[in-house]
Amino acid sequence: MPSALKTSPSLTVRHLMSSVEVARAFRFFETHADAITDEHIRICSIPASPFGERERAEYLSRKFASLGLTEVEVDEEGNCLGLLKGASRSPLMVVSAHLDTVFSPGTDFTVVQKGNKLLAPGIADDGCGLAALIALVQAIQTEQIRSEGSILFVGTVGEEGEGNLRGVRHLFTRGRWASQVDSFLSFDGPGVERITNRALGSRRYRVEITGPGGHSWGDFGLPNPVHALGRAISRLAAYPAPKEPRTTFNAGRIEGGTSVNSIPRKAGMEVDLRSTAETELRRLDAFFRRAMRDAVDEENAKRRAGDPELKLKLDLFGERPSGETPVDSPLVELAIETTRLLGFEPRLDQSSTDSNLPISLGIPAITLGAGGTSGYSHTLDEWYDPRDRDKGLKRGLLVILGTVGLR
Numbered sequence: 001m002p003s004a005l006k007t008s009p010s011l012t013v014r015h016l017m018s019s020v021e022v023a024r025a026f027r028f029f030e031t032h033a034d035a036i037t038d039e040h041i042r043i044c045s046i047p048a049s050p051f052g053e054r055e056r057a058e059y060l061s062r063k064f065a066s067l068g069l070t071e072v073e074v075d076e077e078g079n080c081l082g083l084l085k086g087a088s089r090s091p092l093m094v095v096s097a098h099l100d101t102v103f104s105p106g107t108d109f110t111v112v113q114k115g116n117k118l119l120a121p122g123i124a125d126d127g128c129g130l131a132a133l134i135a136l137v138q139a140i141q142t143e144q145i146r147s148e149g150s151i152l153f154v155g156t157v158g159e160e161g162e163g164n165l166r167g168v169r170h171l172f173t174r175g176r177w178a179s180q181v182d183s184f185l186s187f188d189g190p191g192v193e194r195i196t197n198r199a200l201g202s203r204r205y206r207v208e209i210t211g212p213g214g215h216s217w218g219d220f221g222l223p224n225p226v227h228a229l230g231r232a233i234s235r236l237a238a239y240p241a242p243k244e245p246r247t248t249f250n251a252g253r254i255e256g257g258t259s260v261n262s263i264p265r266k267a268g269m270e271v272d273l274r275s276t277a278e279t280e281l282r283r284l285d286a287f288f289r290r291a292m293r294d295a296v297d298e299e300n301a302k303r304r305a306g307d308p309e310l311k312l313k314l315d316l317f318g319e320r321p322s323g324e325t326p327v328d329s330p331l332v333e334l335a336i337e338t339t340r341l342l343g344f345e346p347r348l349d350q351s352s353t354d355s356n357l358p359i360s361l362g363i364p365a366i367t368l369g370a371g372g373t374s375g376y377s378h379t380l381d382e383w384y385d386p387r388d389r390d391k392g393l394k395r396g397l398l399v400i401l402g403t404v405g406l407r
């Protein structure tokens with residue numbers, strides 16, 4: 001990987017912290033705190049439900065263009081991109097935050113201010129990441145900070161739930177920047193200590209079992225989809241999931257049947273499988289698929305001669321790879337040193353974020369908090385407190401400049 005990191009991460013950060021440009025940018029974050037919060041409120045007031053991020057992406061692209069980024073576009077998937085060109089095209093770092101929220105269309109995204117807190121769905125996750133992107137571009141441009149490598153700022157779509165990382169997946173696999181990115185940083189949520197360098201992988205399935213259905217008394221003996229589903233859940237529940245690497249499974253939603261005295265035609269469920277290790281996730285996934293088939297076979301084996309069979313359908317509707325950016329990689333070391341030099345205790349963390357995708361491709365990637373504090377994430381009571389936001393922005397700026405190089 002081409003990197004501007006020629007010395008140790010600690011020396012790199014010290015050098016950056018002694019430069020006048022960085023000092024000016026730091027002051028910018030402190031003196032523009034209110035303006036940054038105003039911008040935060042503006043972008044979070046624009047609704048952004050899963051698969052409904054368009055308006056917010058267009059707002060961000062206008063913002064990027066007005067701040068002098070080049071090659072600004074909303075791509076085929078809906079991501080908003082803008083390039084800050086350095087002395088050369090590489091190393092190229094993607095700096096991102098996600099546009100989407102978990103909230104359905106029709107949600108009221110109005111931001112309410114109460115004391116020091118801002119209240120709105122998505123105000124922290126990932127409103128503070130989007131505010132960080134804009135504030136970083138503003139500081140870099142206003143203070144005329146020139147970099148060696150280039151920075152591609154991206155507002156991604158589809159980070160949450162059923163979005164299934166579609167934005168970042170497009171960016172790294174089909175988009176026009178696909179093979180050019182050397183490192184990845186995403187701002188997601190608040191805080192200034194967390195460094196997410198490990199990706200929590202997951203697979204999500206919709207299971208559907210269908211059959212002929214009939215009368216509970218008159219047709220007794222026909223295979224029953226709910227009975228088969230019961231067998232399936234029982235098999236899954238018996239899986240010996242290891243504690244280390246942490247591996248989990250959950251049948252989170254079940255449905256099926258129409259009345260107490262009918263053999264149902266259909267039963268189904270949604271299942272979430274997770275593991276911190278890709279090998280364990282694959283093992284659990286294979287077990288799950290076999291358990292579903294065996295359960296349906298078992299129910300079919302009991303049916304009367306000549307009766308129709310139950311049919312099984314498995315739909316993989318969510319897939320997030322796991323993996324990690326090693327602790328001794330330049331990017332993680334840089335983030336650790338930066339956090340320390342700013343006076344905080346770095347906390348390495350594992351989570352499911354946009355970084356999962358680049359990590360799975362072997363591209364160094366981390367997710368950082370964007371400063372400030374928050375609570376009740378993913379609920380309608382979500383709040384964000386922007387006090388000390390500047391610490392998160394300073395950390396972000398140092399990690400970016402430490403990676404692409406200050407000219």
Ligand SMILES: [Zn+2]
Binds near residue numbers: 126189
């Ligand atoms: Zn998020």
